[in-house]
Amino acid sequence: MSADKVKSVKEDLVLQHKLFSLSRVWAIAFNTFTQLVRMKVFYFMLIFSVLIIGANFLFLNFTFEQELKILKDVSFGAMTLFASIFSIVGTALLIPKDIEDRTLYTILTKPVPRFEYLVGKLIGIIFLVAVSLVLMSFLFFAVLYFRQHGILAEEIKMIRGGATDAQKEYLKETIFAQGVRPELILGVLAIFLKAAVAAGVALVVSTFASSTLFTIIVSLVVYFIGHAQSLALEYYFPEGQMHGALQRFIAGIVAVVFPNLQMFNIFDGIITGQSISTTLMFRLIGLTGFYLTIYSMISWILFAKKEL
Numbered sequence: 001m002s003a004d005k006v007k008s009v010k011e012d013l014v015l016q017h018k019l020f021s022l023s024r025v026w027a028i029a030f031n032t033f034t035q036l037v038r039m040k041v042f043y044f045m046l047i048f049s050v051l052i053i054g055a056n057f058l059f060l061n062f063t064f065e066q067e068l069k070i071l072k073d074v075s076f077g078a079m080t081l082f083a084s085i086f087s088i089v090g091t092a093l094l095i096p097k098d099i100e101d102r103t104l105y106t107i108l109t110k111p112v113p114r115f116e117y118l119v120g121k122l123i124g125i126i127f128l129v130a131v132s133l134v135l136m137s138f139l140f141f142a143v144l145y146f147r148q149h150g151i152l153a154e155e156i157k158m159i160r161g162g163a164t165d166a167q168k169e170y171l172k173e174t175i176f177a178q179g180v181r182p183e184l185i186l187g188v189l190a191i192f193l194k195a196a197v198a199a200g201v202a203l204v205v206s207t208f209a210s211s212t213l214f215t216i217i218v219s220l221v222v223y224f225i226g227h228a229q230s231l232a233l234e235y236y237f238p239e240g241q242m243h244g245a246l247q248r249f250i251a252g253i254v255a256v257v258f259p260n261l262q263m264f265n266i267f268d269g270i271i272t273g274q275s276i277s278t279t280l281m282f283r284l285i286g287l288t289g290f291y292l293t294i295y296s297m298i299s300w301i302l303f304a305k306k307e308l
Contacts, residue, residue, distance in 0.1 A: 024112055025120045032124025035097075036090050050139060068178040069271055071147060075140045076187055076267045082136070083129050083195035084223065090125045091202035092215035115300040122203050122296065129195045137188050141180055148179030177273065186276050187267030193288040194264035198223055200295035201259070207302040226261035259291050 098104035107117060152175050156168060202219040209215040264284060266276055 021116065025116050025123065028107070028112070028117060028120025029123040029127060032094065032121050033128050035094075036125060036128050039090070039093070050136075065178055067151070068144070068148065068175075071144060072184070072267075072271045075143070076191070076271070079133060079136050079140070079188065080191050080194070080267075083133055083191050084198050086132070087125060087129050087195040087199040088202045088219045088223065089216055090128065091122070091199045092206055092209075092212050092219065094121050094125070095206045096212050114303050115296075118203065118207075118299050118303055119296055122199060122292070125199050126196050129199070130192055133188055133192050133195075137185075141184070144184075145180050148175055151175055183270050183276060186281060187270045189281070190264045190266045190284060193284050194261055196288055197259050197261065197264075197291045200292045203299045204295050204302070207299045207306060222258055223261065225258045227265075229258045229260050229262070260287075263287065 095104070098107070104117075152172055155171050155175070159167060198219065201222050202215060205218045205222075206212075206215045209218065266280070266284075270276060
């Protein structure tokens with residue numbers, strides 16, 4: 001091989017190493033997904049969520065409106081708990097486990113930049129949370145679907161002398177309005193977006209944390225503060241009155257460090273039958289993309305300086 005060809009091959013290898021490669025990111029993401037699936041905590045959290053959703057059959061002495069509302073409320077709460085906690089715990093376990101298994105050293109010795117490694121890990125756990133929420137949603141919608149039909153049959157039987165077609169139609173519209181509706185999918189999407197932001201927070205913490213427990217605790221603290229962030233800003237800056245550049249700068253820093261997670265709790269309105277605007281959903285998606293971009297860059301800066 002001539003000197004020019006050798007030089008060309010070396011330049012191609014260097015260029016391949018420097019450029020951002022989606023194939024490498026996807027390979028890391030898929031490996032992360034399979035790695036997390038094997039963790040016992042995943043099955044425990046999923047079983048826990050299934051039991052919580054299944055327990056909704058045990059409600060007694062409730063009107064059908066109350067029963068269906070509680071069914072949706074508890075189910076959304078179980079999915080939120082699963083998605084948020086698992087995204088934090090799962091992310092906190094990734095880097096320490098790779099260091100312990102020496103998998104990280106093997107990956108980084110190959111032409112894989114640290115940024116690609118972090119992005120791949122983040123995508124892997126977000127993908128796992130997405131798959132888990134899809135499975136839980138199918139279960140939730142199935143339970144709600146069969147329960148609304150069961151309630152309809154029970155209500156029709158309770159009408160003395162038999163229900164007329166008009167009464168049956170009225171009961172069906174009233175009960176089904178509290179049952180399976182397309183808007184419920186938006187609630188699940190909001191839960192997924194909030195879990196993705198929580199995973200981004202945990203990724204940042206894990207790049208400088210000294211232990212997995214520290215990562216989990218700090219991430220949970222940021223998670224809970226994120227739910228109270230909007231209330232704190234309203235208290236110190238009523239009606240958004242920020243008169244100085246310094247105040248706006250401080251509010252912006254607080255908004256980045258402690259993401260406003262309260263904005264993602266839209267399922268309360270969905271449960272009560274409120275309509276969710278398309279503008280709000282696009283705003284939540286854009287906000288999630290902003291947070292994930294910022295957290296990925298911060299993680300990369302911190303991880304690039306980390307001695308392994």
